[in-house]
Amino acid sequence: MRILVTGGAGFIGSHLIDRLMKAEHEVLCLDNFYTGDKSNIRQWVNHPNFELIRHDVTEPIRLEVDQIYHLACPASPVHYQFNPIKTVKTNVLGTINMLGLAKRVKARLLMASTSEVYGDPEVHPQPEEYWGKVNCTGIRSCYDEGKRISETLCFDYYREHQVDIRVARIFNTYGPRMLENDGRVVSNFIVQALRGIPLTVYGDGSQTRSFCYVWDLVEGLMRLMNGDQIGPINLGNPGEYTILQLAQIIQEMVNPDAELIHKPLPQDDPKQRQPDITKAKTYLAWEPTVPLLEGLKLTVEDFSKRFAVKVVGKDF
Ligand code: NAD
Ligand code: UDP
Numbered sequence: 541m542r543i544l545v546t547g548g549a550g551f552i553g554s555h556l557i558d559r560l561m562k563a564e565h566e567v568l569c570l571d572n573f574y575t576g577d578k579s580n581i582r583q584w585v586n587h588p589n590f591e592l593i594r595h596d597v598t599e600p601i602r603l604e605v606d607q608i609y610h611l612a613c614p615a616s617p618v619h620y621q622f623n624p625i626k627t628v629k630t631n632v633l634g635t636i637n638m639l640g641l642a643k644r645v646k647a648r649l650l651m652a653s654t655s656e657v658y659g660d661p662e663v664h665p666q667p668e669e670y671w672g673k674v675n676c677t678g679i680r681s682c683y684d685e686g687k688r689i690s691e692t693l694c695f696d697y698y699r700e701h702q703v704d705i706r707v708a709r710i711f712n713t714y715g716p717r718m719l720e721n722d723g724r725v726v727s728n729f730i731v732q733a734l735r736g737i738p739l740t741v742y743g744d745g746s747q748t749r750s751f752c753y754v755w756d757l758v759e760g761l762m763r764l765m766n767g768d769q770i771g772p773i774n775l776g777n778p779g780e781y782t783i784l785q786l787a788q789i790i791q792e793m794v795n796p797d798a799e800l801i802h803k804p805l806p807q808d809d810p811k812q813r814q815p816d817i818t819k820a821k822t823y824l825a826w827e828p829t830v831p832l833l834e835g836l837k838l839t840v841e842d843f844s845k846r847f848a849v850k851v852v853g854k855d856f
Contacts, residue, residue, distance in 0.1 A: 542566045542604065544647075546597050546638060547611035549576030551718050552652070552710075556609060556758045557581060561590060568603060572596040575614045580717050597634030598626075603641065607765060608649040610638045613687075615654075617680065617806065618723030624682035631686030632693075639697040642704070650706040650765045651694050653772060655813055656684045657709060665780075665814035668709065668772050678808040691772060698770065706764050711776025711815045715754030715835060716842030726751065726836070729787055730843050733794035743805030745784025750814045752777035753835035756828040763824040776815035777828040789833070794840055 543560055547553040548569030553576070560567050561584050569581055570593045584590040595601055597612045613630050614620040620627045635651065642649040658666045659674030674684045697703040714726035722728075732739045752775070760775040781789075787800050820826045 541606040542568065544568045544570060544603060544605040544608045545611060546570045546608070546634070547576065547613065547652075549573060549578060549581050549592075550611065551580070551615070551715070551722075552713060552754060552757060553609070553611045554580035554717055555715070555754050556611070556761060557584065559758055559762060561587065564589065567591070568593060568605065570595050570597070570601070571612065575616070575619050575719065575722075577717075577719065597637055598629045600637045600640065602644075604645055605641075605647050608638055608642055608647050609652070609761065609765065610635065610649055611652040613652070613683075616723040617683070618721075620683040621679055624679070627682040628686050631683075631690050635690040635693050639693055639703055639705075643697060643701045646704075648704040648706065648765065649694070650708060650761065651690055652761075653691050653707050653709045654683075654687045655709055655711040655774070655776065655815065656680065657688050657691065658810075658813070659684055660808060660810045661812065664812050665778065665816040666774070667816040668774055668819055675808050679806070680808045705770055707771035707773070708761055708764050709772050709774045709815075710757060711752055711774065711813065712749045713752045713754055713757045713776075715839050718839070720843070720846070725749070725783060725786065726790075726839065727843075729790040730794060730836075730840055733790050733798045734840070734843055734847060736795060736798055738799040738801040739787045739791060740803045741784055741787050741800055742803050742809065743783075744802065745787060746782050747805070747809060748780050748782050748812045748814065749786075750777055750780045751786070751832055751835070752828055753830035753838070756830050760820060760824065760826045763826050767824055769819075769823040773819050773823065774815040774817055775820055775826070776817065777832075778815055778817055779832055780812075780814040781832070790836065793833075793836060
C-alpha cells in the first residue's frame, strides 16, 4: 500500500515508519520539522519505497495514498504551548486538510487523538464512554480542545462523506528518539539523571500517569488501522505510577546521586490518568507487552548513545 504518515519525522511517527517500511509498504513521510528530526528517519532516506515531504498540514496537499496515519501535532506541553494558536490551527486546519485528502482519494485515515480529551478526569480509569472534564480557556486547551475538535471532524466526515476513519486515543507514550528538549516527564527525568542535575518533580509528585512503550503503541495503531472498529479506542499501558515513583525509579536506574527537587505544578495538570483498555483487548486483541523497567532501560540506552556521540563529536 501507499501510506502517508503525517508527523512522520517525530517520535511515534518515525517508529511507525520503521514498521511500515519493514512490511514493504510505500511510505510518504510528511513533516514540517517543528518537533520532528531528520535523524529519526535517516535510515530510510535513500530507500526507493520512501519519500520525505517537507510540508505543513495547515496547508492543503494533493497526494495519491491508500492509508493516512495523521500524527502531525506537537505532543509535549512545552512545545504545544509555545505557539498555542498554531497548535489549534494544526488540529483544526490540519485535520480538515487530511480528512479532505482522505475523502478525495478514498483513503482510510487514522487520527492520533489523546487521553487529553478526558482532561482532568473524574472517572478513573478512563473508558472511551467518558466525555471528559476539559477547561476550554486554559493553557492546555489549544491541545485538549484541538484534539477534541479533530475527533469531531473525523466523525462528521464519516457521517457526512463516509470517510473511512479510525480514532486512537493515545495515552502517555515514551521510548527511544524522544527529543532531548522534548519537555515530557520521561525524557526530562532521564536527561537530568544522565547529566547529574536534579530531577524536576512538578508539584508534590502525587499526580499519576500510565506509561506505554512506543513499540507497543505502534502495534496498537497498526491493528486499529487494519481492523474493522472505527473507535475511538484507548491505546495505552494500564500500569499507573505517581510522578514521584517514576522519578525514584529513574534516579535508581540511572544515577542514584542525582537529587529530586520540586517545582510548581503547571496549571490544569491532570491529577490522575489510566487507560481502560477493555475495547483494545476485545476488538484489536491488543495489550502492551513491554514492562516499564524494560522500556525505560531501552530509552536510557538510546539517550546514553546519543549523548556519547555528541561528546565524542564535540569535545574529543
Ligand atoms: P512529536 O512532537 O515527536 O511528533 C509530532 C510530529 O508532528 C513532529 O515530527 C512535528 O514536526 C510534526 N508536526 C507538528 N506540527 C506539524 C504541522 N503543522 N505540519 C506538519 N508536521 C507537523 O510527538 P509524538 O509523541 O510523536 O506524537 C505524535 C502524535 O501522537 C501527535 O498527534 C500527538 O498528539 C499524539 N499523541 C502522543 C502521545 C505521546 O505520549 N507521545 C500521547 C497522546 C497523543
Ligand atoms: N512533570 C514533572 N516534571 C517534568 C515534566 C513533567 O513532574 O520535568 C509532570 C507533569 O507535571 C505531569 C506529568 O509529569 O504531571 C506528565 O507530564 P508530561 O508533560 O510528560 O505529559 P502530560 O502532562 O501531557 O501527561
